Amino acid sequence: MLTFPREEYLARIAKTKERMQKEGIDCLLISQQANMNYLTGYDGWSFYVHQCVIVSLQQEQPIWIGRSMDANGARILSFLDDENIYEYPDYLVQNPVEHPMHHVAKIIQEKGWDKQTFGVEMDQFYFTHRAYLELEAKxxxxxxxxxxxxxxxxxxxxxxxxxxxxxIAGQVAENVMQAAVDSINVGVRECDAAAEIARAQYRGTAEHSGDYPAIVPLMMAGEKTKTPHLTWTETKFKADEAVLLELSGVYRHYHSPIARTIFLGQNPPPIMTETAEIVTEGLAAALDSIKPGVVAEDVEARWREAIAHSSIVKESRLGYSIGINYPPDWGEHTISLRPGDKTVIQPGMALHLIPGIWYDNVGFEIDASIVVTETGYEHLFDFPLDLVLK
Amino acid sequence: MLTFPREEYLARIAKTKERMQKEGIDCLLISQQANMNYLTGYDGWSFYVHQCVIVSLQQEQPIWIGRSMDANGARILSFLDDENIYEYPDYLVQNPVEHPMHHVAKIIQEKGWDKQTFGVEMDQFYFTHRAYLELEAKxxxxxxxxxxxxxxxxxxxxxxxxxxxxxIAGQVAENVMQAAVDSINVGVRECDAAAEIARAQYRGTAEHSGDYPAIVPLMMAGEKTKTPHLTWTETKFKADEAVLLELSGVYRHYHSPIARTIFLGQNPPPIMTETAEIVTEGLAAALDSIKPGVVAEDVEARWREAIAHSSIVKESRLGYSIGINYPPDWGEHTISLRPGDKTVIQPGMALHLIPGIWYDNVGFEIDASIVVTETGYEHLFDFPLDLVLK
Known part of the structure; x- marks a missing residue:
């Protein structure tokens, strides 16, 4: 049931170990689920309890440590040999006194790794302050x-x-946005449109299963277009209002985010058409600069230059790296397209450019999800770069 | 746009302050999204960046601190006055050097709270080790x-x-499980059934919007019934295999989880019918004991006594408290129905009893979501407590 060939997991681990060696790390303790999956293939919704994967320079395979009921999931879905799958007993779950990290520490001692240097994910969700304190104490x-x-x-x-x-996630994204455009109409409840969007996300395509996105469908209508990150209610869409949509197609946890704006009418206010025009122009300029060798912050600078003739100012970053992910975020937490990010863009990188505008008097979202090639970039999906009028 | 009357938020805050005083806490810094919503009404999918609500004994309303683009969401959805909504600039997001907690610390200093005792959520996801370190340093x-x-x-x-x-979430749960029973058939792709389930979750009922569950539909078929917490693929359901379903109906983030087992055939193996019978009997015995005054661990003991005549042993807890929640977990992280939990059950508590069995040779799930009344309990939904044969 492996998602990737065993060799691909081993290659990822080898690259991880190279970085560990460079940073003087003997053992890397990973609790971020996307990283756990990336290194082992384990894919369960068990990240609401403490669990981890430990990569040791002393052995080829990492070890997986999780709640006892989830160990069979690791046996079925990961490439790890059974001897590298460890369970902690259920009474440690949400136990105010004893902690799952006590069990993790015991395994580390048994492996003889307890005098080594550990790398831990200090600012990733799913590795709490208490997890750190308990490990340190033990x-x-x-x-x-x-x-x-x-x-x-x-x-x-x-x-x-x-x-x-x-x-494939890009193909799903096309179906997902089409489902949104088809279902959002004056008089329709927001929740009923969200339902069609989720249905398209999970179905995927005729050949491939869709997957759950790391961020649920975001849908802002009317007054709510002045902010991102909100979801739906039973409110009905009204005539002559805008609807911002931030969605994603997903295949085996790989994301292709897609964002568009629908205006429910044929006569959007001038501020909306102007904003759409300027933002789309700026996005095109930024995209135009993407090829191997360019620096991340320069992609953002191209966007800013292109819209400098307008009154639009975007304080937030233009985009970020994407790939495999789990809730709560499809962003990779690596590259950010913003001043100061000096990452050199290389083939095989994947970026989500989303110049979202959430002003008090106008909101607008449009995006591109792309992968960098040897000579430039390719779009992950094909969907018109326009304000959608309905 | 308030979900609850202003007075209800103020009553929750008053109760929180009572507990703070008892524990000698001047300021409570909350990053768990369900707690943030519970105390203020704020409801955005922005918990993938650092944010918090601070309750101070010195002022009636809490303050909300979040990313600048999310502040309008707090203005629209929370009951807080605008002066209690603070923003941090976007460049702090996923910035390896500067941290959002630096900005939080600055606000705390400006408020004159920087010599006080702070309560923080040391083992809740969304408050990282680094968040703690940065606060402590500043x-x-x-x-x-x-x-x-x-x-x-x-x-x-x-x-x-x-x-x-x-x-209302219970009514949604009935629709959700019915969608699952209707769509799961031999030859159907798992993802297509998951799509119908998600659609029912988001639609809700004719009167009320559904909401996204804190845990996506969990669906284990065939070999995968020996573990919980897995999701779907493009695999098609096969004749004479079992499908375990752990789902939920949700209304405004309030959950009514629902779990059932479908067998795709008319002749389940004896071990499955026997397991179903024993587990259902044990669940009934546990439910029968629930009323105000009973102790949490005794509810679990009743389950264990009732199944003692069988070979079934369940190491994991029988259930837990439910209510408002966000990904990654609909469990409240308070009451656990297991040995050692001495919580006295009281009217107004809500529990999810889920005696799941994930053996190598048989998997079975069934559940009850209930609310405790003055004299006993009430089910949140009405769905037959049986193995479903299709």
Whole structure:
């Protein structure tokens, strides 16, 4: 049931170990689910309890440590040999006194790794402050260093098979946005449109299963267009209002985000058509600059230059790296297209450019999800770059 | 646009402050999204960046601190006055050097709270180890104590309006499980059934919007019935295999989880019918014991006594408290029905009893979501407590 060939997992682990060696890390303790999946293939919705994968320089395969009831999931879905799958007993779950990390520390001691240097994900959700404190208390001879986005940075260059997955996600994204455009109409309840969107996300395509997105459908109508990140209610869509949509197609946790704006009428206010025009022009300019060798912050600078003639100012970043992910975020937490990010763009990187505008008097979203090629870039989906009038 | 009357938020805050005073906490810093919503009404999918609500004993309303683009969401959806909504600039998002908690610390200093005792959620996801370290470094005169489930324990007794919401979620749950039973058939792709389930979750009922569940539909077929927490693929359902379903109806983030098992055939193996019978009998015995005054661990003991005549042993807890929640978990992280939990059951509590069995040779799930009344309990939904044969 492996999603990728065993060799691909081993290659990812080898790259991870190279980074570990460079940073003087003997053991890397990973709790971020996308990283756990990336390194082992494990794919369960068990990240609401403590669990981890530990990569040790001393052995080829990582070890998986999780709640006992989830161990069979790791046996079925990961490439790991059974001897590398460890369980902690259920009474440790949400136990105010004893902690799952006590069990993790015990396994580390048994493996003889307790005097080594550990890299941990200090600013990733799913590794709590208490998890750190308990590990530190139980492993007094270990040294802990921050390895926050170490695996995320290994993930930043996608393999040919990963790119294939992202293109499938792109096909799903087309179906998803089409479902949104088809279902959003004056008088329709927001929740009923959201239902059609989710249905398209999960169905996928005729050949491939869709998957759950790391962020649920975001849908802002009327007054709510002055902010992103809201969801639906039983409110009905009204004539002559805008609807901002931030969605995604997903295949095996690989994301192709897609954002568009619908105006429910044939006569959008001038401020909306002007904003749409300027933003789309700026997006095109930024895209135009993307090829191997360009620096991340320069892509954003091209956007800013292109819209400098207008009154639009966007304080937030223009985009970020995408790939495999789980809730709560499809962003990779590596590259950000903004001033100061000096990452050199390389083939195999994948980016989501989303110049969202959430002003008090107008909101507008449009985007591009792309993968960098040897000479430029390719779009992950094909959907008109326009304000949609209905 | 308030979900609850302003007075209800103020009552929740008053109860929170009582607990804070008892524990010697001046300021409570909350990053768990369900707690943020519970105390203020704020409801956005922005919990993938750092944000918090701070309850101070010195002022009536909490303050909300979040990413600048999300502040309008807080203005629209929370009951807070605008002066209590603070924004941090976008460049702090996923910035490896500067941290959003630096901005939070600055606001705390401006408020004059920087020499006080802070309660923080040390073992809740969304408050990372680094968030703690940065706060501690920037507020050297503050004292930090663990207030991990303080608000969760305020949430444990539901108000009449919350119970009304949970009953609406129960109606959604009936629709959701019916969609699953209707769509799961031999030859159907798992993803197509998951799509119908999600559609029912988001639609809700004719009167009320559904909402996204804190856990996506869990669906284990064939070999996968030996573990929980897995999701769907493009695999088609086969004749004479079991499908475990762990779903939920949701209304405004209030959950009514629902789990059932479908067998795709008219002749399930004896081990499956026997397991179903014993588990259902044990669940009935546990339910029968629920009324105000009973102790949480005794409910679980009743289950164990009732199935003692069989070979079934369930190591994991029998159930837990439910209510408002967000991904990654609909469990409240308060009451666990297991040995050692001495919580006295009271009217207004809501529990999910889920005696799931995930053996190598048989998997079975069935459940009850209930709310405790003055004299006993009420089911949140009405769905036959049987193995479903199709």
């Amino acid at each position: 492993l007094p001879n270990a040294k802990f260093v921050d390895a926050n986005a170490l695996v995320n940075w290994v993930r930043v260059i996608k393999s040919p098979r990963e790119i294939e997955f992202m293109k | 507020l050297p005169n503050a004292k930090f104590v663990d207030a991990n489930a303080l608000v969760n324990w305020v949430r444990v007794i539901k108000s009449p309006r919350e119970i009304e919401f949970m009953k």
